[in-house]
Amino acid sequence: MDDETFRQVLTLFREPNLFGGFIAAYLGLIVGSFLNVVIYRLPLQRSVVMPGSACGGCGVPLRPWHNIPVLSYLAQRGGCSTCGSPFSSRYMWVELICGLASVGLLVHDRGLGVAWLYHFTFFAIALAVFFTDVDHWIIPDEVNLFGVLFGCFAGIFLPSRGDMDVFQEFFGWSIEGNFWGSLLGVLVGIGFFRFIQLLGLLVARQEAMGDGDVKYAAVLGAFLGWQMALTAFFLSFLLGAVYAVPLLLSSKGRGKDPVPFGTFMSLAAVPVALWGDWLYEWFLRFELY
Ligand SMILES: [Zn+2]
Numbered sequence: 001m002d003d004e005t006f007r008q009v010l011t012l013f014r015e016p017n018l019f020g021g022f023i024a025a026y027l028g029l030i031v032g033s034f035l036n037v038v039i040y041r042l043p044l045q046r047s048v049v050m051p052g053s054a055c056g057g058c059g060v061p062l063r064p065w066h067n068i069p070v071l072s073y074l075a076q077r078g079g080c081s082t083c084g085s086p087f088s089s090r091y092m093w094v095e096l097i098c099g100l101a102s103v104g105l106l107v108h109d110r111g112l113g114v115a116w117l118y119h120f121t122f123f124a125i126a127l128a129v130f131f132t133d134v135d136h137w138i139i140p141d142e143v144n145l146f147g148v149l150f151g152c153f154a155g156i157f158l159p160s161r162g163d164m165d166v167f168q169e170f171f172g173w174s175i176e177g178n179f180w181g182s183l184l185g186v187l188v189g190i191g192f193f194r195f196i197q198l199l200g201l202l203v204a205r206q207e208a209m210g211d212g213d214v215k216y217a218a219v220l221g222a223f224l225g226w227q228m229a230l231t232a233f234f235l236s237f238l239l240g241a242v243y244a245v246p247l248l249l250s251s252k253g254r255g256k257d258p259v260p261f262g263t264f265m266s267l268a269a270v271p272v273a274l275w276g277d278w279l280y281e282w283f284l285r286f287e288l289y
């Protein structure tokens with residue numbers, strides 16, 4: 001295959017056609033399968049690489065053909081083929097959601113390019129955090145560190161978000177690219193959430209915000225830039241309040257179970273990453289007087 005043909009084939013697979021769709025679905029399912037391991041093991045501080053997956057009932061290691069996303073679960077009727085103990089259907093749903101999101105992003109980002117990689121990586125992080133925070137009230141440090149680094153550096157290859165234009169306006173500094181906007185986003189995220197954490201300790205004398213939430217705010221800042229990160233924070237507080245206020249008012253809320261705030265941050269951040277400009281305008285349209 002000469003260079004020209006290779007380039008054409010590559011273009012074909014990157015486009016939002018059926019070929020690209022298959023590649024996107026495949027990658028999405030594989031990543032979803034890996035996310036299941038991340039969600040299950042990282043909060044327990046176990047390696048995501050070794051050992052391979054095994055049945056929780058009888059301990060028989062899963063064979064490669066047991067690890068095919070979605071299909072294996074359906075073929076084995078949702079259980080271990082040796083001892084028959086049931087597997088949670090959530091494994092299948094995480095894989096399926098990841099596959100669908102990957103294809104959806106292929107359409108949204110017009111192909112398997114850098115924008116797709118950026119959005120899909122962010123989606124995968126958000127999905128992992130959604131479940132680790134629901135399960136254990138934990139957002140693993142490994143996920144947060146990866147997110148901050150990837151968000152800051154991969155954003156360099158994307159068109160500018162324009163969130164540094166404010167410096168041009170006020171100081172006449174021209175700052176190009178996304179790196180500085182991401183870095184400022186990291187600082188704004190940590191600063192904002194640390195402030196709320198301290199406020200909770202002073203006023204309510206309880207931890208309103210875990211350290212994992214503060215670090216995850218930095219991930220949102222890195223991926224979204226400082227302006228859209230603030231939009232996402234606002235939306236996550238709104239969603240968190242919708243969930244928590246009825247709980248607090250009912251008698252069930254007397255127990256001091258923490259709200260899995262990372263879960264709401266994930267729910268808010270993904271739409272902001274994709275349709276942030278539109279949401280931002282929408283919020284601004286609500287006039288209070
Ligand atoms: Zn078994």
